Amino acid sequence: MLQHWLLDTDSFAVPESLCTFQQSIPLEWVQQAFELTNKSSIRRRKLPAKLVVWLVVAMGLFRDRSIAEVVSKLDLSVQNAAGDTVAPSAISQARQRLTYEPLAKLFGITAQHWALQEDSHDTWHGLNLFSVDGTLFRTADTDELATHFGRIKHSATRSTVYPVARLCALSSLRSRLIPDVVFGPSTEGEVTYAKQLVGKVPNHSLTIFDRCYLSAELLVNWQRAQSGSHWMVPLKSNTKYNILHRYSDHDFFSGNGCICACP
CATH class of the missing domain: 3.30.420 (Nucleotidyltransferase; domain 5)
Structure with missing residues (x-):
């Protein structure tokens, strides 16, 4: 049953753009995930942690595209005054800095809110x-x-x-x-x-x-x-049992x- 549900999601639930998905995840939830995992940073990067979160989400939604293409198409990078954008080599480094912990927390936060909203x-x-x-x-x-x-x-x-x-x-x-x-x-x-x-x-x-x-x-x-x-x-x-x-x-x-x- 679970396998069939996941296959249905893979076939029919891919949004036309990440904006469709972003509307259901308030920035406050992302910030909460960082605070719970002590991943907040004041250093300004071309690809900051908050954008890396959206990158990982987009990678799961658009699996037929390369990581560099997802970054480019979704305009996830930040440019400096000279107009320089993030280098492809910096993408994997940004993912490693993020680790899995904020994403795991964000998953729990979204699941709690969405399940309560849909099933209550x-x-x-x-x-x-x-x-x-x-x-x-x-x-x-x-x-x-x-x-x-x-x-x-x-x-x-x-x-x-x-x-x-x-x-x-x-x-x-x-x-x-x-x-x-x-x-x-x-x-x-x-x-x-x-x-x-x-x-x-x-x-x-x-x-x-x-x-x-x-x-x-x-x-x-x-x-x-x-x-x-x-x-x-x-x-x-073949289960054997006694009704007590x-x-x-x-x-x-x-x-x-x-x-x-x-x-």
């Missing part, structure tokens, strides 16, 4: 609806990425050609916004990454898990993190192969 009034029986799902991404074939992310082995002698990163996302079932996401080496399973999302859903919510997330540790902690946090997960056909107690007819559905928990 679109509920089911008073519950906000979410899902947890994972997918895989191929990375560039370098030794460094292969060491960090690893390759998925199909057999003792066969594995994926490219290094593979595993991603696990908490998604809104109503708006398809992603309030939070974790990713890392493909050698770790989806349940391991899903545990890092415990406590990320708001109170009074229902989270749908795929059958691969049938983990007592994950689901019990998910329920305990919020007093009104509910979950539902399909049962595997039924609090209501809604606690367990044996007919459709799903189990749910309500605190």
Whole structure:
């Protein structure tokens, strides 16, 4: 499901210009991200940090263009009195100075505002609806990425050609916004990454898990993190269980192969 949503975004959600996207991200959010990561700078550069943020966002939106072209076409650079603009070599240096931290904070800020705006009034029986799902991404074939992310082995002698990163996302079932996401080496399973999302859903919510997330540790902690946090997960056909107690007819559905928990 998550993979299909991401493919839809890649195919249909590319804006005609970055201005369309900038209108939804106030400059105050960008400044807040810098302040939370202590990345504010008073030094004037041809490509200052705030513009590098927009550069990274634009790189994700316009993946069919080179980085230098994105800088030029979107007029992200600053000129001095002589009219000199940023050199191509300075672009990668500016990205390295920025690091990932302000962008991670900005992602969290935008997700919090957008999800609240889109989902607060679109509920089911008073519950906000979410899902947890994972997918895989191929990375560039370098030794460094292969060491960090690893390759998925199909057999003792066969594995994926490219290094593979595993991603696990908490998604809104109503708006398809992603309030939070974790990713890392493909050698770790989806349940391991899903545990890092415990406590990320708001109170009074229902989270749908795929059958691969049938983990007592994950689901019990998910329920305990919020007093009104509910979950539902399909049962595997070979799952063995004992019903200890039924609090209501809604606690367990044996007919459709799903189990749910309500605190």
